[in-house]
Amino acid sequence: MNNRRSFIKKAGSLAGALSVTPILNALAIPHIQEAEKIIQDLTPAEAARNEEYWHTIQQAYTVSPNIINLNNGGVSPQPSVVQDAVERYNRLSNEGPSYFMWRILDAGRESLRMKLADLAGCSLEEIAINRNATEALGTVILGLNLKKGDEVVLTKQDYPNMLQAWKQREMREGIKLNFINLELPIENEETIVQQFTQAFTPRTKVVMITHMINWTGQILPVKKIATAAKAKGIEVLVDGAHTFAHLDYKIPDLDCDYYGTSLHKWLSAPIGSGMLYVKKDKIKSLWPLFPNNNPQADDIRKFEVLGTRSFPIEQAIGQAVNFQHAIGNKRKEERLRYLKNYWAEKVESMPRVKLNTSLKPAYSCALANFSIEGMEPGEIESTLFSKYKIHTSPIVWENIKGVRVAPHVYTPLKDLDRLVDAITYLAKK
Template sequence: MTESHEHTSGISRRKFAQLLAVSGSAALLPAAELRALERPRGAVPGAPPSADDSFWTLVRGQFALDDDLTFLNAANLCPSSRPVIETLYQRARDLDRDPSPDTKERLIAQREETRRLLAEYLRVSPEEILLTRNTSEANNIVSSGLALKPGDEVVISADNHPSNHRAWTEKAKRFGFSVTVVDAVTPHPGPEYYLEAFRKAVTPRTRLVAFTHVTSTVGDGFPANELCALARERGALSLVDGAQTFGVLDVDLSQMQPDFYTGSGHKWPCAPRGTGVLYVRRTAQAALSPSIISLYPGSVGISRSHEGIGQRDEPAMIAFGQALRMQMTIGRPAIESHARELSQALIAGLSSTGGVKVWTHSDPARSASIVAFQPASLDPRRLARALYENHRITAQVRGGEDRPGLRLSPHLYNTHADVERTLAAVRRYLTSGV
């Protein structure tokens, strides 16, 4: 990294080293690399906020990924960084050494710090945050907690995840309300198209509008702010599935203003498995009944009534907070910019490769950091296997007839070298076969 990139990425080398030291993970870095992090550097006045591959290589160094692995599957599961792994281990060790009520109380207090960090991260209040196990659980807390009855209607997107699609249709059978589905269109026809499609679908009977911020299928982005505003104007609630934006886009719920927003820790935030979040806007809390009644609730706001589900994995939730700290220290705008830049490079490279059909739109306003493509006549599963076994490139397979192919999702631990390596390998198999 050049001196001009010291602060423009949203984090200085010294600040990054301090983060590692606080987490106890500085010792995991080679001494020479740590000294490089701590060396003071000057920033060029007026330089644009950007960071080159040397900075993101330093970030990758905080993850336990194998050196030869090109991991492009953040949309499914992300690795945790060394600071997160170490926090998880230390807190679990504390509890197993002394599983007394005093230890449990200390861990619960640290869990509440994660709630505070989540609120800061999403720009809302801790009283509106529920700690969940993942997006699926969070979505189902909403679909199970609303008092919907015959005559009521829920409007959803066809490209929703099953936890925000099939969950509604199954509960509609049980409780008698209806579900209206807004069809997905590929290629993405533009934000205004979906805004108009939902505007036509919403009726006076609509009680909730549920959509995905960015789809897991082909990475289509929905106009979240405008759709939430539409729901409010029509007297309906809004549920935004943020599984593919929480942890990669600089999401600001104070601007989006959904009634419910859900996300997973194990994806883009790079937190431990079994962690997630449900945001419930203050004005929507009275409409949501708790689905599970037990012990050990949270200490503030809606967590007092909706988070008492018995024994929880406090070490994982505490480490979730460490993952958020790391992202906030690096700078969320820098992370979003980097992920978008890599995905745009993948789209451009694949689009210029003969025989490849890219399902994800090239317009950054219609996508984020997911790239889906059909590799000509190659079998997607065989291609994915060849990429992994011969090149150590991890991709997700999309089978079936609905926009089949491979899905790539780069993140903060990836570089442009990863993109070039992946494009070269795909082109090789398009020429030679698999």
């Protein structure tokens, strides 16, 4: 009897230790796997229209039934399995913070790095885990070896935090920023590439490319721009905040040197999680944002010297990666594009309504932007919420004015039907 009690006690301790590893909730994955039988003989495009399958995915989220959240471009909710992991790791950390955080959870970063590298399609020695795209891209922008007179090509439609980082270098060090002003939407890749290449000069050292413009959802032909830049010896930095776990691609496909993204957007990872990619041969020469004892090392981990961080948030990324794999990259991309087209195709021909986003697959996916003649974006957005409880994002930026709509995999078609009804009402108002 004593031996049996001892065995049960040890087994319980072991189970507690194993609970900190990134394993998908045992109750969540079977439902998705069972639902997959419904679509196993369908192409990703066909599966995108199977509401029975996507109903199962929707049940994995805990979104409020009192509002329709169509602003997933800012930050996405997490499936319950990810939320549970954050809470579990947080409770564990509070049992003995310095022990469980630094000796247990910190050791889990390497297995998480492998998961992210697999999803990104690159070496684990090229992936650093951080808190968001601003931190990842800021590391590159402020860490590149540039001197007075060196030039950088970027667009006025890039994300403000990135623009501000570049402008700080311009103010402090005298580098020159050459801006492209994109008239969106654009449905010709060569036109986009030409705008970038025309901005290149013999002094251009870096080009920054936003893979998907967050204001309108415009997809840029990163690989073609990067190829043109590399031919002139120009380094390539990609802002992938809105395409990682949204579009089906691998980072090396883009032929970039540096890449940053937020994982709390389309991956549905915990809020405040991000990732930096640095091509292996570029690591040594890139200075870390937070200094360490060997800032010129060729180890990707030098970009993770953040001090005390939220280990529960970081470790729960693993569950989000597993959830992504359970759906499948291509299947998810097709569903997100289908959701955008579902509402956008119904309103594009309405009087006074204008779509500011292309509906062609090469140029957009989940994100889209629309405007209504005679109404300001803020007025549209406030009416959508006050009258229909639809949460969107009003956009006024450079030459863009409209309302951004961004559904996610948990969005049911009935919610988009309500959006169409709302736009119909506003267009007739």
